[in-house]
Amino acid sequence: MSDPQPAWQWLNSLDVPRKAAAESLRAQFSALGVTDPVDLVKSEIMEDLPELARFVLLRSLWHGAIDGWTEPASLDQLPAAQRLLAAGADREDLVRLVRAVAYEAVFATLDELDADGDVNVSGVEAGWVVMESGEDGSPTGRALSDLHEDLLTMDPSGRDGTDLWQ
Numbered sequence: 001m002s003d004p005q006p007a008w009q010w011l012n013s014l015d016v017p018r019k020a021a022a023e024s025l026r027a028q029f030s031a032l033g034v035t036d037p038v039d040l041v042k043s044e045i046m047e048d049l050p051e052l053a054r055f056v057l058l059r060s061l062w063h064g065a066i067d068g069w070t071e072p073a074s075l076d077q078l079p080a081a082q083r084l085l086a087a088g089a090d091r092e093d094l095v096r097l098v099r100a101v102a103y104e105a106v107f108a109t110l111d112e113l114d115a116d117g118d119v120n121v122s123g124v125e126a127g128w129v130v131m132e133s134g135e136d137g138s139p140t141g142r143a144l145s146d147l148h149e150d151l152l153t154m155d156p157s158g159r160d161g162t163d164l165w166q
Contacts, residue, residue: 008026026041029052050132057144075091100165103151110147
């Protein structure tokens with residue numbers, strides 16, 4: 001069966017297993033709210049890049065580490081924030097501040113992970129890699145690289161983080 005959308009016509013050139021994998025990815029990205037996943041699916045199928053794992057990791061970092069601070073009681077757990085609020089600080093400004101700090105911390109962590117363990121210390125030979133895992137938890141061999149480069153574009157609000165620096 002051919003796909004009526006021109007952007008998806010490339011699916012017709014795939015063998016049955018790869019076409020099924022592409023259709024599965026398409027459904028998964030759609031379930032995650034991606035309205036036009038064609039480039040992500042094509043990249044995963046044709047270039048063997050772990051786009052779904054990359055998307056899920058970066059989006060979950062936004063939801064948990066960055067946007068988690070928008071929860072009503074999130075600032076209440078920080079004594080310094082409580083003191084600032086009691087002194088008249090604007091709650092929205094504080095939320096924006098902690099979200100921006102959280103973004104910077106996530107970005108710096110991803111940047112360090114992408115550095116492959118370049119500790120710039122003579123005689124130290126340690127490194128790391130962030131890798132996709134299969135359903136059973138075992139590594140697939142497909143590394144998630146340059147994660148820091150796409151963090152802003154994964155902002156679930158669609159604003160690419162612009163609200164953090166207002």
